[in-house]
Amino acid sequence: MGIILIFIDGFGLSEPVTTNPYFFAATPCLDNLLEGHHFYASSMPLFSNAVTAKAVDAKLGVEGIPQSATGQTAIWTGINAQKRLGYHLHGLPNSQLKSIIIEHNIYRRLKALGKSVIFANAYRPSFFSSNHSYVSVSTFAAISAGLCLCTVDDLKMGTAVYQDITNKALQRMGEDVPLVPPVSAGKNLGQISKQFDLTVFEFFQSDIVGHKRDFIKALEIWTLLDEFLGGLLTNINLAEDLVIIISDHGNMEDLSHSRHTSNLVPLVGIGYGHRALRDVSNICEITPLIEEMHRRNDFHEIKGDLSASR
Ligand SMILES: [Zn+2]
Numbered sequence: 626m627g628i629i630l631i632f633i634d635g636f637g638l639s640e641p642v643t644t645n646p647y648f649f650a651a652t653p654c655l656d657n658l659l660e661g662h663h664f665y666a667s668s669m670p671l672f673s674n675a676v677t678a679k680a681v682d683a684k685l686g687v688e689g690i691p692q693s694a695t696g697q698t699a700i701w702t703g704i705n706a707q708k709r710l711g712y713h714l715h716g717l718p719n720s721q722l723k724s725i726i727i728e729h730n731i732y733r734r735l736k737a738l739g740k741s742v743i744f745a746n747a748y749r750p751s752f753f754s755s756n757h758s759y760v761s762v763s764t765f766a767a768i769s770a771g772l773c774l775c776t777v778d779d780l781k782m783g784t785a786v787y788q789d790i791t792n793k794a795l796q797r798m799g800e801d802v803p804l805v806p807p808v809s810a811g812k813n814l815g816q817i818s819k820q821f822d823l824t825v826f827e828f829f830q831s832d833i834v835g836h837k838r839d840f841i842k843a844l845e846i847w848t849l850l851d852e853f854l855g856g857l858l859t860n861i862n863l864a865e866d867l868v869i870i871i872s873d874h875g876n877m878e879d880l881s882h883s884r885h886t887s888n889l890v891p892l893v894g895i896g897y898g899h900r901a902l903r904d905v906s907n908i909c910e911i912t913p914l915i916e917e918m919h920r921r922n923d924f925h926e927i928k929g930d931l932s933a934s935r
Contacts, residue, residue: 626897626922628915629818629861629868630731630825632700632763633850634693635832637875637888638666638680644881646840650847654855658895666889670903675863677899680889682907683874689713690885693832696873696908697762698722702729703912718762723769726762731823731912732770740822740919745814747775747785749800763827777802783813789830790853807849811856818861822919835876836883843877863896867924870895871911898924 639645647664656662658676669680683691685699687707692715698706704725707713718726727733732742744767753776757768767774775785780792780802787795790810792802805813818824828850834842857868870893875886892911894902901924905914918924 626924627818627821627861627866628823628918628924629814629857629866630823630911630915631854631868631870632697632825632827633831633870633872634697634827634829635835635874635876635885636872637683637878637886637890638664638669639875639878639886639888640665640667645878646843646880647847647878650844650851652847652851654851654858658893664891669889669891672900672903675895675899677892677894677902679892679902679905681871681892681905681910683872683890684713684887685907685909687711687713690887691874692716692885693873694718694722694762698725699907699909700871700873700911701731701762701766702726703731703734703909703916704729705909717759718765722762723765726766727769729912730766730770731825731915732766732772734912734916735823735919736770738916738919741820742770742772742823743775743817743821743825744772745775745786745817745824745826747777747780747787749795749798750777761827763825784817786810786814786817786826788828790828790849806856807852808856808859811853811858812860813856814853815857815860818866823915831872831877835878835880835885838880838883840880843880846877858895861896865897867897867899867918868895869893869902869911869915871908873908 641648666680671678685705685707692713694714695706735742779785790807792805795802872890875888879886
């Protein structure tokens with residue numbers, strides 16, 4: 626019984642309009658899950674036997690456009706970081722957010738329950754020789770919880786996944802790694818997850834593409850993600866495992882401009898206990914829900930106060 630949490634940066638929900646790449650994207654795996662090409666805000670919520678898909682709030686009661694540092698802190702900790710700061714902070718976490726991450730991050734919370742956790746993203750050798758002063762929320766959360774970060778050697782063995790899924794970016798930077806088809810990368814993530822109670826993977830090319838307003842690349846990313854998800858689902862047991870997909874703010878769903886959006890973001894649950902996501906209304910409730918599922922060793926019927934009021 627494991628949870629695979631896939632975080633996709635800058636991945637909001639829009640409508641079937643020409644500025645939304647998803648409107649034109651080929652996504653057979655997701656279409657099959659959602660029983661149609663329904664990944665739109667107005668189509669949510671979608672409930673089926675295998676899937677719960679919702680549009681959830683990323684603003685958390687704070688004025689302005691949601692940003693990465695606060696949004697990701699909210700996801701990785703369950704704390705309303707925006708509210709604590711009083712604004713949405715972009716980019717990397719500041720000292721106040723780092724304090725929240727150290728105390729409340731999802732890895733630490735699950736380890737306290739005796740659960741095994743992994744952040745499955747691989748890091749380049751140069752990362753390990755740096756002092757880690759400027760790192761994202763995801764990286765800081767893993768380091769502060771004492772996790773061993775995955776390496777290029779892990780990638781070669783299929784025991785990690787690179788942030789771009791295929792290793793193409795790594796090859797361009799001169800690393801001697803094989804290209805991995807998205808389906809295979811998804812299967813690799815599934816294989817990794819078999820050894821852990823929680824497996825986390827972060828993908829942020831979506832946010833980069835949104836800022837660049839690169840429509841062609843955005844379509845490629847949709848295909849990439851769809852194939853990756855398809856591969857993952859063939860290599861996990863949906864009767865025992867739960868896949869959760871979440872984002873920190875919108876961006877790639879609206880290429881009419883190059884900024885983040887205040888759109889709702891998708892929350893998708895696939896597999897065992899997915900119905901427990903029905904009551905989730907914002908990004909702050911993900912970590913408490915996952916913690917509660919593992920505390921009970923039961924992913925069903927999780928109720929109670931998971932609100933972002935802390
Ligand atoms: Zn961004």
